[in-house]
Amino acid sequence: MLQTVRISSKRQMTIPVKLFDELGMKQGDDLVARIEGDSLVISKTEHVLESLAGAVHVSGNLKKIDLDVAILKAKEARFSKDV
Numbered sequence: 719m720l721q722t723v724r725i726s727s728k729r730q731m732t733i734p735v736k737l738f739d740e741l742g743m744k745q746g747d748d749l750v751a752r753i754e755g756d757s758l759v760i761s762k763t764e765h766v767l768e769s770l771a772g773a774v775h776v777s778g779n780l781k782k783i784d785l786d787v788a789i790l791k792a793k794e795a796r797f798s799k800d801v
Contacts, residue, residue: 721734733743741762748763783791 719736719740721737723731723734725731743762749760750763751758751760753759
């Protein structure tokens with residue numbers, strides 16, 4: 719489905735209602751934008767996360783903890799080796 723979108727003076731664009739509804743979007747959803755050739759492709763973040771699932775190795779001691787905590791622990795481990 720093709721829909722026309724206009725970019726405002728603040729570089730903002732509005733997603734047409736038909737596309738918004740067809741994609742099952744809701745206010746507050748996060749999106750990811752990327753360039754493919756001369757096109758701007760915007761995807762829901764959950765679709766991107768699904769495509770990346772399993773692509774990153776997570777060590778056993780980090781698998782069952784919150785992602786933010788895992789990132790903090792990984793940073794601490796990495797940077798403590800540099801000291």
